[in-house]
Amino acid sequence: MLEVTGLAVGFGEEQTLERVDLRVNAGEIVALAGEPGAGKTALVRCLSGDLQPSSGTIRVDGRVLSTGLRAAEHHGIAVVWQDLALCETLDVAGNLLLGLESSAQTLSTNRFYARAAGILADLGLTSLAVAAPASSLSGSQRGLLALAMALARAPRILLLDEPTAAMGASETAELEQLLARKRDEGLAVLLATRDIDQMFRLADRIVVLRQGRTQDELDPQDSHPDDVAALLAGGSVDGSARRQLIRLHGLADSLAVADPSSGLALIVSALAAALNLERSSISVVRADTAQTPAERVIVDGPNWLVPVTGPAGTSALITIRREQHAPPSRDELDLLGLYAGYTAAALERQEAEAAQLEAEALRRSRELQRQFLSRLSHELRTPLTAIRGYASSLLAPDIVWDEESQQRFLETIASESARLGRLVEDLLDFSAIDSGVMRMQLDWCQPELVIDAAIACLPDAWRERVVVGQQAGLPPIWADHDRLEQVFVNLLSNALRHNDDNARVTVTSAQRSDGSIELLVSDNGAGLPPELRRSPFDSTRRQRSATAGAGLGLSITRGIVAAHGGHIELLDTNVGATFRIVLPLEAPLPADSASRPVEEDEMASASA
Amino acid sequence: MHEGASRTRVLLVEDDPNIVDLIRANLSVRGYDTLVCADADLALRLLETEAPDMVLLDLMLPDADGMELCRQIRERSAVAVIVVSARGGERDKVTALNMGADDYMTKPFSVEELLARITATLRRTRVPPTPESTALTIAAGDVVIDLGRQQVTRGGEAIHLTPTEFALLRELATNRGKLLTHAHLLRHVWGPAYQTETEYLRVYIRRLRSKLGDDGAQLILTAPRAGYRFAPD
Numbered sequence: 064m065l066e067v068t069g070l071a072v073g074f075g076e077e078q079t080l081e082r083v084d085l086r087v088n089a090g091e092i093v094a095l096a097g098e099p100g101a102g103k104t105a106l107v108r109c110l111s112g113d114l115q116p117s118s119g120t121i122r123v124d125g126r127v128l129s130t131g132l133r134a135a136e137h138h139g140i141a142v143v144w145q146d147l148a149l150c151e152t153l154d155v156a157g158n159l160l161l162g163l164e165s166s167a168q169t170l171s172t173n174r175f176y177a178r179a180a181g182i183l184a185d186l187g188l189t190s191l192a193v194a195a196p197a198s199s200l201s202g203s204q205r206g207l208l209a210l211a212m213a214l215a216r217a218p219r220i221l222l223l224d225e226p227t228a229a230m231g232a233s234e235t236a237e238l239e240q241l242l243a244r245k246r247d248e249g250l251a252v253l254l255a256t257r258d259i260d261q262m263f264r265l266a267d268r269i270v271v272l273r274q275g276r277t278q279d280e281l282d283p284q285d286s287h288p289d290d291v292a293a294l295l296a297g298g299s300v301d302g303s304a305r306r307q308l309i310r311l312h313g314l315a316d317s318l319a320v321a322d323p324s325s326g327l328a329l330i331v332s333a334l335a336a337a338l339n340l341e342r343s344s345i346s347v348v349r350a351d352t353a354q355t356p357a358e359r360v361i362v363d364g365p366n367w368l369v370p371v372t373g374p375a376g377t378s379a380l381i382t383i384r385r386e387q388h389a390p391p392s393r394d395e396l397d398l399l400g401l402y403a404g405y406t407a408a409a410l411e412r413q414e415a416e417a418a419q420l421e422a423e424a425l426r427r428s429r430e431l432q433r434q435f436l437s438r439l440s441h442e443l444r445t446p447l448t449a450i451r452g453y454a455s456s457l458l459a460p461d462i463v464w465d466e467e468s469q470q471r472f473l474e475t476i477a478s479e480s481a482r483l484g485r486l487v488e489d490l491l492d493f494s495a496i497d498s499g500v501m502r503m504q505l506d507w508c509q510p511e512l513v514i515d516a517a518i519a520c521l522p523d524a525w526r527e528r529v530v531v532g533q534q535a536g537l538p539p540i541w542a543d544h545d546r547l548e549q550v551f552v553n554l555l556s557n558a559l560r561h562n563d564d565n566a567r568v569t570v571t572s573a574q575r576s577d578g579s580i581e582l583l584v585s586d587n588g589a590g591l592p593p594e595l596r597r598s599p600f601d602s603t604r605r606q607r608s609a610t611a612g613a614g615l616g617l618s619i620t621r622g623i624v625a626a627h628g629g630h631i632e633l634l635d636t637n638v639g640a641t642f643r644i645v646l647p648l649e650a651p652l653p654a655d656s657a658s659r660p661v662e663e664d665e666m667a668s669a670s671a
Numbered sequence: 672m673h674e675g676a677s678r679t680r681v682l683l684v685e686d687d688p689n690i691v692d693l694i695r696a697n698l699s700v701r702g703y704d705t706l707v708c709a710d711a712d713l714a715l716r717l718l719e720t721e722a723p724d725m726v727l728l729d730l731m732l733p734d735a736d737g738m739e740l741c742r743q744i745r746e747r748s749a750v751a752v753i754v755v756s757a758r759g760g761e762r763d764k765v766t767a768l769n770m771g772a773d774d775y776m777t778k779p780f781s782v783e784e785l786l787a788r789i790t791a792t793l794r795r796t797r798v799p800p801t802p803e804s805t806a807l808t809i810a811a812g813d814v815v816i817d818l819g820r821q822q823v824t825r826g827g828e829a830i831h832l833t834p835t836e837f838a839l840l841r842e843l844a845t846n847r848g849k850l851l852t853h854a855h856l857l858r859h860v861w862g863p864a865y866q867t868e869t870e871y872l873r874v875y876i877r878r879l880r881s882k883l884g885d886d887g888a889q890l891i892l893t894a895p896r897a898g899y900r901f902a903p904d
Contacts, residue, residue, distance in 0.1 A: 171873075437758060440758060441731055441758075444757040444779055445687055445689075445690070445778070447778070448687075448690055448757075448780065449689040449690060450779070451779040451780070451781055452779070452780065452781065453689075453693055455781035455782040455783060456696065459782055459783070462697075462700050464700075468696060471692070479689065
């Protein structure tokens with residue numbers, strides 16, 4: 064079906080593919096094995112028409128394939144790329160049906176989704192929700208979607224470039240099952256992968272690609288995974304002692320795969336042990352920018368520098384510091400090549416893991432933001448509904464309201480307007496704090512007077528439930544009196560509103576040994592609900608409840624305290640809730656927003 | 672449906688006391704009876720014991736999922752349901768209609784809007800059988816529509832339609848073979864104010880097709896971007 068002969072590709076000076084000969088028959092899975100940089104991706108790009116070969120031919124059913132993605136598509140070739148190109152603004156169904164004959168416009172929304180769901184069900188990929196936005200998918204789900212997109216085009220030949228590199232175990236199994244099924248239905252599959260176990264689970268034949276050449280071909284039925292590992296590392300399938308050694312090194316790689324975060328450190332340790340060196344004499348430094356691939360080990364005085372080749376060129380350098388001046392022996396060269404491959408894989412896994420974590424965090428924060436906005440919208444619209452409803456009732460031409468009703472309507476309009484006003488104030492404060500533009504009127508003020516002023520703002524019935532105990536002779540602090548007052552009004556009214564009439568609130572103040580002022584606001588009520596206790600100051604984490612407002616109060620409180628150079632925390636208490644505020648006597652100059660913590664170099668831990 | 676002589680009963684499911692007062696005052700002064708509750712279980716009980724003509728349902732209840740409650744009401748009864756929501760998004764609207772709501776109103780609303788939606792929905796959901804249509808029965812394939820008794824059967828089996836679904840089917844079937852535009856259908860079935868609310872139509876046509884077993888759109892034909900047509904004789 065697919066036949067490649069004498070294929071070569073040159074990128075500028077470098078030959079990416081030197082000589083590739085390959086055959087994939089219908090109903091067959093051929094695994095393409097190769098270390099990073101061996102030319103797997105270049106070969107897939109050639110076969111998909113994305114890259115023009117400098118010599119050699121590609122034939123599909125005996126007919127020569129011309130260059131261009133369309134030509135390949137015309138021949139029934141579909142590709143699942145390593146970096147999955149999804150349209151982030153579309154949902155799963157939109158991506159799946161993108162560019163298929165009956166376009167989105169001609170289908171009704173329902174049929175559109177039904178069609179997408181039908182395709183996924185046929186493929187058995189029921190874990191993908193058709194209406195989920197592409198931007199919300201995990202790495203694994205993206206991989207499955209990319210596969211579904213390729214299969215939805217009913218190809219005869221499917222090319223996959225490391226489809227499971229960033230996938231979880233269960234999704235990998237799902238993908239493998241689907242590939243096996245499609246193979247049995249007659250699909251020709253070329254699977255570029257580094258996962259040797261996967262080759263043995265799936266492939267009918269294994270073709271080993273090394274340094275741009277098809278090195279060897281193995282039948283999984285009568286070969287061992289170690290043979291593949293050996294061929295990948297540039298050796299040949301020979302002596303059993305060598306095999307044992309390579310099997311041992313493969314073990315280091317398998318262990319490293321199990322834990323991406325410590326994988327690199329493990330590989331460095333294993334290499335040190337294999338070379339009989341101290342672990343500290345080997346370090347891995349990531350290349351800042353991709354450089355042209357260097358294949359050879361550089362001998363620099365007593366030291367050896369081993370380039371690590373990633374998908375985009377040299378991605379890192381392994382530096383091995385040695386005592387004696389000596390170039391590496393042939394065995395050592397093989398070993399270095401093997402470990403350069405493991406290192407490349409470990410670095411890629413680290414990157415994939417970091418990217419996945421980042422995407423996860425982003426998704427979570429978007430979801431919280433969406434919930435926050437929905438709650439806020441509800442909080443704003445509720446008073447607005449009452450105001451608009453009562454005002455339009457009074458204006459309704461068909462009804463004359465009695466005096467009592469008129470009075471009640473007007474009172475509600477007034478109180479709901481006030482509620483809306485407070486909410487808008489809070490929102491403005493919140494966004495001022497959030498964007499760091501809160502204005503402060505700083506002056507020397509007495510903490511005791513701030514607390515008295517805050518208590519005076521409370522309704523009469525609440526005021527008598529507040530107990531004040533303060534140390535005499537507190538020094539004045541450099542602060543914004545009104546903003547600090549707002550802090551205490553917020554904390555006090557929270558404590559009084561959310562607890563029953565028997566609860567008391569105590570405010571105490573004292574000077575600490577370092578000169579700063581400590582203020583405690585504690586109540587003997589029911590305490591904060593558990594979900595709030597975890598992160599009480601984060602307004603986006605609030606749930607809607609019968610008594611909660613928009614949940615901005617504590618965020619604002621924390622913002623004001625922080626703007627004074629102080630901090631607020633919820634103390635762990637058995638009874639009620641206690642907030643502790645610590646304020647410096649004089650706030651430092653406005654915090655320099657440019658001073659962010661320096662990112663820790665992830666390599667440091669590996670080379671330490 | 673309630674007897675024509677007695678007052679119209681509205682079940683208001685809402686937790687905000689101001690909005691309850693607002694709606695109740697405006698409805699009672701205009702001759703409606705209002706029942707109020709703020710939780711899902713009580714709402715379903717009142718639906719059974721009090722047989723209201725209409726439910727005004729707030730989506731954001733403190734202890735219940737309004738959408739789910741809407742679905743449960745529709746499961747039990749063909750009562751008119753207007754969903755009131757603080758969320759104005761298109762998606763929420765379509766979800767509510769899919770859950771069986773007859774209409775969707777976004778907060779904040781004016782009293783005129785509230786009354787207009789209630790009147791339009793009531794008109795649509797309790798049409799008395801008109802004399803000229805009493806004898807009329809329309810058959811299309813194995814579907815038989817009895818306009819007089821407001822009953823629909825398919826292959827002899829009764830199909831349960833809500834009043835809005837029936838009103839839409841009647842409008843289509845009595846104009847058999849004629850193309851009815853989206854605006855025409857919305858105006859005649861929902862009311863003049865609904866002329867541009869095409870998603871109402873989309874949701875109801877789909878539901879009607881699925882209830883009539885018209886999955887291939889052979890009975891209710893789609894004229895893309897224009898409207899719908901009941902299959903000609």
